[in-house]
Amino acid sequence: MMDAIPTLDDMLAARDRIRPHVHVTPVLTSRMLDELTGAQLFFKCENLQKAGAFKARGASNAVFGLSDAQAARGVATHSSGNHGTCLSYAAGRRGIPCTVVMPRTAPQAKKDAVRGYGARVVECEPSTSSREAVFAQVVAETGAEFVHPYNDPRVIAGQATCSAEMLEQIPDLDAVIAPIGGGGMVSGTCLTLSALAPATRIYAAEPEQADDAARSFRAGHIIADDAPVTVADGLKVPLKDMTWHFVRSHVTDILTASEDEIVAAMQLIWKRLKIVAEPSSAVPLATILKNRDVFAGQRIGVIITGGNVDLDRLPWTNGDAQ
Amino acid sequence: MMDAIPTLDDMLAARDRIRPHVHVTPVLTSRMLDELTGAQLFFKCENLQKAGAFKARGASNAVFGLSDAQAARGVATHSSGNHGTCLSYAAGRRGIPCTVVMPRTAPQAKKDAVRGYGARVVECEPSTSSREAVFAQVVAETGAEFVHPYNDPRVIAGQATCSAEMLEQIPDLDAVIAPIGGGGMVSGTCLTLSALAPATRIYAAEPEQADDAARSFRAGHIIADDAPVTVADGLKVPLKDMTWHFVRSHVTDILTASEDEIVAAMQLIWKRLKIVAEPSSAVPLATILKNRDVFAGQRIGVIITGGNVDLDRLPWTNGDAQ
Numbered sequence: 001m002m003d004a005i006p007t008l009d010d011m012l013a014a015r016d017r018i019r020p021h022v023h024v025t026p027v028l029t030s031r032m033l034d035e036l037t038g039a040q041l042f043f044k045c046e047n048l049q050k051a052g053a054f055k056a057r058g059a060s061n062a063v064f065g066l067s068d069a070q071a072a073r074g075v076a077t078h079s080s081g082n083h084g085t086c087l088s089y090a091a092g093r094r095g096i097p098c099t100v101v102m103p104r105t106a107p108q109a110k111k112d113a114v115r116g117y118g119a120r121v122v123e124c125e126p127s128t129s130s131r132e133a134v135f136a137q138v139v140a141e142t143g144a145e146f147v148h149p150y151n152d153p154r155v156i157a158g159q160a161t162c163s164a165e166m167l168e169q170i171p172d173l174d175a176v177i178a179p180i181g182g183g184g185m186v187s188g189t190c191l192t193l194s195a196l197a198p199a200t201r202i203y204a205a206e207p208e209q210a211d212d213a214a215r216s217f218r219a220g221h222i223i224a225d226d227a228p229v230t231v232a233d234g235l236k237v238p239l240k241d242m243t244w245h246f247v248r249s250h251v252t253d254i255l256t257a258s259e260d261e262i263v264a265a266m267q268l269i270w271k272r273l274k275i276v277a278e279p280s281s282a283v284p285l286a287t288i289l290k291n292r293d294v295f296a297g298q299r300i301g302v303i304i305t306g307g308n309v310d311l312d313r314l315p316w317t318n319g320d321a322q
Numbered sequence: 323m324m325d326a327i328p329t330l331d332d333m334l335a336a337r338d339r340i341r342p343h344v345h346v347t348p349v350l351t352s353r354m355l356d357e358l359t360g361a362q363l364f365f366k367c368e369n370l371q372k373a374g375a376f377k378a379r380g381a382s383n384a385v386f387g388l389s390d391a392q393a394a395r396g397v398a399t400h401s402s403g404n405h406g407t408c409l410s411y412a413a414g415r416r417g418i419p420c421t422v423v424m425p426r427t428a429p430q431a432k433k434d435a436v437r438g439y440g441a442r443v444v445e446c447e448p449s450t451s452s453r454e455a456v457f458a459q460v461v462a463e464t465g466a467e468f469v470h471p472y473n474d475p476r477v478i479a480g481q482a483t484c485s486a487e488m489l490e491q492i493p494d495l496d497a498v499i500a501p502i503g504g505g506g507m508v509s510g511t512c513l514t515l516s517a518l519a520p521a522t523r524i525y526a527a528e529p530e531q532a533d534d535a536a537r538s539f540r541a542g543h544i545i546a547d548d549a550p551v552t553v554a555d556g557l558k559v560p561l562k563d564m565t566w567h568f569v570r571s572h573v574t575d576i577l578t579a580s581e582d583e584i585v586a587a588m589q590l591i592w593k594r595l596k597i598v599a600e601p602s603s604a605v606p607l608a609t610i611l612k613n614r615d616v617f618a619g620q621r622i623g624v625i626i627t628g629g630n631v632d633l634d635r636l637p638w639t640n641g642d643a644q
């Protein structure tokens with residue numbers, strides 16, 4: 001059975017709860033990108049969020065919503081991406097234990113980031129069975145609360161605060177577009193916009209090479225990919241029941257872009273907006289550029305989801321950096 | 323004789339004049355950078371300014387302050403850096419002619435940026451004598467108004483709007499620090515803070531390898547370097563009479579940093595603030611890191627001056643990018 005679907009009240013409660021712990025992120029515009037796309041684009045810069053990603057919102061909502069008793073036992077998750085870093089950030093703010101299970105093959109920078117916030121990294125083998133076994137052991141030993149990266153009502157309610165903030169910053173958006181992996185940000189966007197701005201259409205953007213959400217959307221049921229390969233490494237995970245509920249109910253379309261299109265859009269963002277955005281964050285602009293007719297002449301909110309990039313290995317270089 | 327020194331009234335007039343043409347840029351903070359420096363740092367992100375640099379302020383003030391008759395004859399400058407791009411931007415906004423004289427050896431990207439805003443590039447040989455001869459010819463032929471990159475009261479009054487904006491965003495700053503090349507931004511900062519926040523100290527930051535302003539400051543008169551070499555290529559130009567007036571009158575100290583320290587600080591800014599900032603913009607943080615005792619425990623405004631970087635040639639890579 002699915003946990004309770006989060007509601008607008010949950011988003012409003014999340015907003016109050018996380019206010020001291022997250023930034024109100026700026027919205028940037030670029031005349032050049034508007035000219036290129038024929039649309040008016042408003043980039044909501046969650047790469048400038050605490051810990052470098054929108055996931056600080058959901059993680060903070062989960063951590064600061066815990067009872068004192070549960071908080072004393074801490075939180076745990078499995079993630080080699082932004083959720084692990086952001087949960088560590090939020091736990092550090094509350095001063096409670098946090099354990100992140102990561103494959104031993106995960107980049108050293110990711111492990112360092114988690115430890116930098118005072119959390120514990122427990123390594124597993126790079127397989128689902130090892131991860132599940134190690135994670136079960138962590139929870140059994142610590143009594144930690146599991147905070148799922150996206151299929152969790154507390155996390156979705158937290159991510160939903162992003163669109164609420166954007167609506168106050170930029171009224172009258174015709175559409176909002178966000179990248180989709182597991183669907184946490186898109187679900188939060190659906191939660192907020194369906195209640196507060198029901199005329200604003202919601203698009204999701206996905207790499208062609210990890211297009212399980214697009215295929216799920218067309219098939220009418222969840223399809224999970226087996227180990228997709230894409231430069232947009234935050235978008236490899238599949239939809240789950242709760243995020244599928246929001247996607248199915250409120251998303252207008254899921255658009256895809258090739259690897260080359262994603263990297264080109266990422267360069268445009270760095271060059272024109274002067275921000276460090278990770279490949280996943282470039283997928284929406286890539287799809288806007290190739291679907292000009294869908295967006296031209298309209299006011300579009302584009303969610304830049306994160307900025308955690310290895311600066312020594314940018315996807316447009318040979319990887320020969322020092 | 324020196325032109326009239328710009329005053330607070332000139333800054334206030336500039337603020338009204340340029341408001342429709344420039345962004346109110348955000349101020350970013352980073353807990354990690356605060357921990358590293360022991361100070362509370364507030365980064366004023368002029369890299370997110372129109373045309374990617376604070377120079378859009380001064381250029382817009384000069385261009386929109388012209389009489390219609392003069393505007394019809396256009397503006398001209400010599401610059402292979404941000405001033406040329408920003409003057410082109412401002413002239414494009416007003417719809418008037420703009421000519422930028424650049425050495426034929428200037429990067430193609432710089433020429434393209436100027437042309438992208440609709441301005442004309444006239445090439446000269448890479449020598450002062452050629453530049454002056456070609457520029458004189460441009461002015462003779464067009465009657466264009468010369469807008470100097472920094473030694474111009476209209477330009478300084480425009481740059482001065484940056485600190486006025488920052489004072490409203492972040493009150494009670496103990497000090498503000500900005501990079502110094504010709505001294506336009508530092509002069510504008512002096513203009514505003516000496517009138518509106520006289521208790522706020524003003525520091526300038528300069529590459530060791532182009533430390534003419536620091537040596538001028540200590541000597542008590544302008545010293546110009548002959549063709550300094552530094553990664554912070556926006557900071558190679560010397561002080562002139564008007565900027566020297568402000569520096570001499572209001573700056574507390576001029577601090578310097580080595581090339582390695584500048585590149586390391588630039589990486590920290592990209593990694594922690596998630597913004598694309600040019601090497602010149604990293605010099606202040608580099609000097610804060612090496613002069614911890616000067617800044618620790620204080621609230622410091624740090625001006626990130628620009629974000630116009632060749633993303634294929636980052637200074638921490640081998641230059642092997644594709």
